[in-house]
Amino acid sequence: MPDDMDATARRIARFIKPLRVKPGSKVDLGRDFDPRYKAGIRRKKDGLELLRVGKELLADYQARLAAQERYGVLVCLQAIDAGGKDGTIRHVMSGMNPQGVHVSSFKVPSAEELGHDYLWRYQARLPARGDIAIFNRSHYEEVLVVRVHPENLERQKLPAHSTGKDIWQSRYAEINDWERYLTRNGIIVVKLFLNLSKEEQRARFLKRIDLPEKNWKFSAADVRERQHWDEYQRAFEQMLSATSTPSAAWYVIPADRKWFARLCAGAVLAHTLIKIDPRYPTVSQDAWQQLQTARRELEAEAPEGTPADPFTAAGKRRRGQRPAVADPARGALTVAPALGRVHERSFGRLDTPSRPTRFRINEIFGRIRRPAMGSCVTTTRPSAAKPGHAWP
Numbered sequence: 004m005p006d007d008m009d010a011t012a013r014r015i016a017r018f019i020k021p022l023r024v025k026p027g028s029k030v031d032l033g034r035d036f037d038p039r040y041k042a043g044i045r046r047k048k049d050g051l052e053l054l055r056v057g058k059e060l061l062a063d064y065q066a067r068l069a070a071q072e073r074y075g076v077l078v079c080l081q082a083i084d085a086g087g088k089d090g091t092i093r094h095v096m097s098g099m100n101p102q103g104v105h106v107s108s109f110k111v112p113s114a115e116e117l118g119h120d121y122l123w124r125y126q127a128r129l130p131a132r133g134d135i136a137i138f139n140r141s142h143y144e145e146v147l148v149v150r151v152h153p154e155n156l157e158r159q160k161l162p163a164h165s166t167g168k169d170i171w172q173s174r175y176a177e178i179n180d181w182e183r184y185l186t187r188n189g190i191i192v193v194k195l196f197l198n199l200s201k202e203e204q205r206a207r208f209l210k211r212i213d214l215p216e217k218n219w220k221f222s223a224a225d226v227r228e229r230q231h232w233d234e235y236q237r238a239f240e241q242m243l244s245a246t247s248t249p250s251a252a253w254y255v256i257p258a259d260r261k262w263f264a265r266l267c268a269g270a271v272l273a274h275t276l277i278k279i280d281p282r283y284p285t286v287s288q289d290a291w292q293q294l295q296t297a298r299r300e301l302e303a304e305a306p307e308g309t310p311a312d313p314f315t316a317a318g319k320r321r322r323g324q325r326p327a328v329a330d331p332a333r334g335a336l337t338v339a340p341a342l343g344r345v346h347e348r349s350f351g352r353l354d355t356p357s358r359p360t361r362f363r364i365n366e367i368f369g370r371i372r373r374p375a376m377g378s379c380v381t382t383t384r385p386s387a388a389k390p391g392h393a394w395p
């Protein structure tokens with residue numbers, strides 16, 4: 004990874020560290036996590052700018068994840084009603100290629116789902132390698148709503164031997180085992196709990212009543228559910244304490260400010276993708292030779308009066324130049340097809356992308372200083388370079 008990417012990765016890691024539930028710790032939400040925490044970011048405007056920059060980074064990593072097809076990412080979102088799950092999904096994922104991102108929302112289980120073991124419906128929605136799956140509510144409902152309302156458990160048709168007093172401890176262990184299995188198989192599990200205060204939930208419910216365009220979101224059942232606030236808080240605490248593991252830790256996202264919650268969710272996902280460090284597939288020297296042969300054949304077909312290769316003729320890439328990033332660490336040639344397109348879209352002509360990765364990273368953080376030959380590079384987001392906009 005280039006130097007500045009290392010620094011960015013470190014900043015993101017530092018930013019999300021206070022949100023991580025240390026495996027083995029006993030969580031007390033009131034004591035350990037403040038729903039109004041905002042990491043010293045004073046202005047919402049700054050937070051939104053960071054999220055915008057972070058979304059570009061996510062889009063770039065997601066493209067690589069999809070191209071590599073080795074790892075899948077499962078993002079589990081849990082929250083109390085009005086916690087902001089839908090908005091988080093909408094805002095954080097909006098920059099990514101929809102082909103590689105799938106959202107599944109889990110509701111009250113259907114008759115068919117109740118006819119199976121409790122993890123069945125979640126297993127069916129796991130991401131394929133290269134994909135990001137988002138669970139809007141997840142298998143954790145099985146130790147949350149099912150625990151707070153035991154009549155849900157009765158509907159699950161479980162055999163008597165598995166419904167004893169230790170059922171919740173057993174479920175935690177089963178979930179941990181399942182997630183360990185997934186992680187070992189390359190399906191990385193990211194767990195986000197949006198931590199909303201009771202007062203902010205009250206305000207959001209009232210807003211749903213006050214604003215006609217939000218009326219559809221209001222549910223009287225949600226207000227009834229609010230009467231079980233304390234039971235839910237205890238269920239969340241026990242879930243966080245028992246299922247934050249070294250390979251699949253929970254992050255408690257301060258949710259009273261929507262913009263900050265979205266920023267945190269994006270940062271945790273970015274941290275995960277940076278750790279995976281997906282790469283574009285590599286081509287061997289032989290494959291490179293075959294590309295050159297194909298090039299010669301295609302160029303020979305050029306109609307009279309047209310350039311042999313319209314792409315290089317337009318100055319988008321120098322003839323003969325490898326559209327690739329030399330990766331000495333791997334001793335291989337990493338083809339970076341998307342990078343060329345990104346330069347083009349963002350900055351117009353870029354004749355000598357000799358270090359595409361570096362350019363991309365520079366672009367992300369608005370620090371481009373040197374225009375390439377024959378190109379006009381403008382930094383369209385100078386504000387991103389201000390200290391206030393660096394990851395805090």
Ligand code: AMP
Pocket residue numbers: 109110111112140144145148149155
């Ligand atoms: P919403 O997310 O507002 O559309 O509501 C979905 C509803 O489904 C919530 O009231 C959840 O508590 C409920 N739900 C989700 N998963 C389960 C489950 N496994 N068992 C029972 N209820 C569930």
Ligand code: MG
Pocket residue numbers: 084222225
């Ligand atoms: Mg609801």
